[in-house]
Structures are given as C-alpha cells and as structure tokens.
Amino acid sequence: MTRIELTPTALRHTLLRSWAITIVRLEQKEEKKVTQTESDIRTAEYESLRQEMLQNKKYVFERPLVIIGAVGLAAAQLSGTHAAVTLPVLLVALLWLNLWFTVNRLRSTARIVAYVGLVLEVPEREWIGWENALRLHRVWTKTHPIKDQGELIRPHLDPKAIPDAMMFYPILLWLHVLPVCVGIFASGLHALAIPKAPEIGGFILATLLGVGFAAICGGPFRPKRMNAMIEIQCAIWIVSLGLKIQGNSEDASHDSSRSSLK
Numbered sequence: 001m002t003r004i005e006l007t008p009t010a011l012r013h014t015l016l017r018s019w020a021i022t023i024v025r026l027e028q029k030e031e032k033k034v035t036q037t038e039s040d041i042r043t044a045e046y047e048s049l050r051q052e053m054l055q056n057k058k059y060v061f062e063r064p065l066v067i068i069g070a071v072g073l074a075a076a077q078l079s080g081t082h083a084a085v086t087l088p089v090l091l092v093a094l095l096w097l098n099l100w101f102t103v104n105r106l107r108s109t110a111r112i113v114a115y116v117g118l119v120l121e122v123p124e125r126e127w128i129g130w131e132n133a134l135r136l137h138r139v140w141t142k143t144h145p146i147k148d149q150g151e152l153i154r155p156h157l158d159p160k161a162i163p164d165a166m167m168f169y170p171i172l173l174w175l176h177v178l179p180v181c182v183g184i185f186a187s188g189l190h191a192l193a194i195p196k197a198p199e200i201g202g203f204i205l206a207t208l209l210g211v212g213f214a215a216i217c218g219g220p221f222r223p224k225r226m227n228a229m230i231e232i233q234c235a236i237w238i239v240s241l242g243l244k245i246q247g248n249s250e251d252a253s254h255d256s257s258r259s260s261l262k
Contacts, residue, residue: 024247049112068179088184094214141240161231187202
C-alpha cells in the first residue's frame with residue numbers, strides 16, 4: 001500500500017479548502033433557515049390578516065341588525081310611555097355612529113386587501129412586515145396633504161378595477177338609511193298624535209340628526225366614492241412603500257411627486 005505524503009504547503013491548501021467548503025455549507029444552511037423562517041412568518045401574517053378581514057365583515061353586517069332589533073324590542077316594551085319619545089332619536093344616533101364605525105372597518109379591510117395583493121402574494125417583493133408597512137402608510141398619509149395625495153396616487157390608479165370593489169356597500173348603506181327614515185317618520189306621527197313639547201322636541205332632534213346623517217351618506221360615505229376604496233389603498237401602498245409595479249412608470253411617479261411638492 002502506497003503512502004501519500006503531503007508537503008506542508010499542500011496540507012495547508014487542503015485544510016483551507018475544507019474549511020471554505022464547510023463555511024459555505026453552513027452559510028447555505030443558515031440562509032435556507034432564514035428564508036424558511038421568513039416564509040413561515042409571511043404565512044402567519046397572511047392568516048392573521050385574513051382572520052381580521054373576516055372579523056371586520058362579520059361586524060359590518062351584524063351590528064346594524066343588532067341595533068335595529070334592540071330598538072324595535074325597546075319600542076314594543078315602551079309603547080305608550082314617555083320614554084318612547086327618545087327611541088327614534090336613539091335609533092338615528094346609533095345608526096349614524098355605526099355607519100361611521102362601519103366605514104372605518106371597510107377602510108381597514110381595503111387597506112389589508114391591497115397589502116395582501118401587492119406584498120404577500122408577490123414572493124419576490126421585499127417584505128418588511130405588516131406593522132412596519134402600516135407605519136410607513138400612516139407616515140405618508142399624515143405628511144402629505146389630501147390635495148397632494150390625489151395627484152401622487154393618480155398615476156397608479158386602475159379605473160378598470162374600481163367598479164368591482166365594495167359592491168355590497170350600497171346594500172349596507174340602505175340597511176342604515178331605511179331604519180333612520182322609518183324612525184323619523186314614526187317620530188313625526190307620534191308628535192302629530194300627541195302634540196306636546198317632549199314629542200315635538202323629540203321629532204325635531206331626530207330630524208336634525210337625520211339631516212346630518214343624510215349629509216354624510218351623500219358626501220364622504222356615498223357608494224360611488226366608496227367603490228374606489230380598494231384601488232385607492234393599492235395606490236397609496238405603492239407610493240408609501242416605493243413599490244415598483246409592472247406597467248407603471250417609476251419616472252412618472254417621481255415627476256408627479258416633485259411637481260406636487262413645488
């Protein structure tokens with residue numbers, strides 16, 4: 001059996017090569033582990049946001065029904081008493097507050113839907129996590145006046161996607177509007193039947209609240225404006241996170257940003 005003797009130089013080169021191979025393999029394992037960990041976190045984040053969206057949807061449809069049912073039950077119990085005068089006012093006030101709460105939840109849902117579509121469902125896109133991304137979103141919206149936001153996000157809006165967004169909202173809006181109209185109408189009939197100060201005062205207060213309610217339904221909460229909510233949130237994410245989307249001109253976005261800041 002032939003014995004191979006290595007010179008000190010050859011031995012040194014062999015050891016260095018072995019160490020280099022070992023280090024490379026360890027780095028590859030570590031990189032694979034980090035990639036797997038990031039993938040697991042992204043999956044967990046996706047499931048968490050999905051559960052939040054489902055919870056928002058549940059509250060959006062359940063709460064107005066609960067309010068209407070509770071006030072209807074109270075009306076049946078308090079019929080013929082002086083306390084019944086306050087029920088139409090209470091109904092209008094609660095539905096107004098609930099509509100504002102509902103719109104906020106829909107905006108939160110639209111923000112999540114846009115984030116999932118732009119970030120989590122695109123594996124090659126840089127991921128910084130929901131909380132960090134949300135912080136950048138809030139910073140961008142607070143540091144840019146509303147009049148400038150429209151100019152900055154306009155190049156990233158896709159009009160073709162707008163009609164398919166929030167199609168259930170008109171039904172949800174009417175679920176608030178119709179009971180308000182019925183409550184004001186019932187309050188007016190009650191004031192005509194019993195023309196006393198509490199009844200008339202209750203009708204006037206319910207009517208004033210109804211006017212304010214109608215103003216927001218025909219203004220910031222109108223269906224046409226709400227339909228574009230998801231697409232608007234997509235555009236805000238693109239600008240606030242600096243995402244590069246195929247089909248959008250990055251230079252045009254920078255030019256728009258510079259012109260809006262002048």
